[in-house]
Amino acid sequence: MIPSLEQIQASRPGHSLADALNILFEHSPVLISNLSPQLTSILLTLPPLRSYSQLIDVSLNQIGTWDHKMRAQFISGHPRIGENKNLSKLSAKEQGATSTTAAPPPEVLARLAHLNACYEKKYPGLIYITFVNGRTRAAIAEEMEDKLGIVHSLSPDDPIVADIEPIAIGGPGWTSELDRAVVDIGLIAKNRLGALGIE
Structure with a gap:
């Protein structure tokens, strides 16, 4: 079960956010080590999320700033x-x-x-x-x-x-x-x- 948007935004350590990212994108270490903490900081500066689609867009925007090695690690989470x-x-x-x-x-x-x-x-x-x-x-x-x-x-x-x-x-x-x-x-x-x- 995917965490609710409220749980994701209230998640200071990022556990609910990490759970949601693993469900949406498939687990990869870079999701936990990089994306989850980066998004935790970013979400504090944004208005509350209105949809999971918006969470995906914010995630992809952040992933787009990564170097190619990190992005390759991200896609390697998929089978x-x-x-x-x-x-x-x-x-x-x-x-x-x-x-x-x-x-x-x-x-x-x-x-x-x-x-x-x-x-x-x-x-x-x-x-x-x-x-x-x-x-x-x-x-x-x-x-x-x-x-x-x-x-x-x-x-x-x-x-x-x-x-x-x-x-x-x-x-x-x-x-x-x-x-x-x-x-x-x-x-x-x-x-x-x-x-x-x-x-």
Whole structure:
């Protein structure tokens, strides 16, 4: 259960705020060590929050001031596309990994695992984040292939990961991909409000 806005704003040590951030954004150490204390200070200077959506916006504005290393740590709190283990309830639902949904074919899961490895070779220090928004894992695999500039396939090992050229950490292409991932995490967080039955 997500803490109420009143609990979040009354939280001096930031425990309720940290709980809310972990639910909205997925747990990562940087949420607790950096974002929660920063927001605790910022919220003291703002009028009372009117919505969780506003909390997400204030959070994303603060995250936007971080260096690329901290932002990469922030996105690493999300599970990789296609993972089924150690998912929060919300991530499991978003990725279609609940017991009420049909499991994707094994070849799609194998392809996603390979594409994750390819992506992480090309973009060192990042994991692929996308707002799934009800799309199938096969559709996400095609999106990842397009992002990587590789042909659509169900091969579990093509292209060879070792053959992928990494791009420079902090360079324009890498930073653009990091920025896109942060934006998608914001979309995921706002979508979670509906799943939680709140605005």
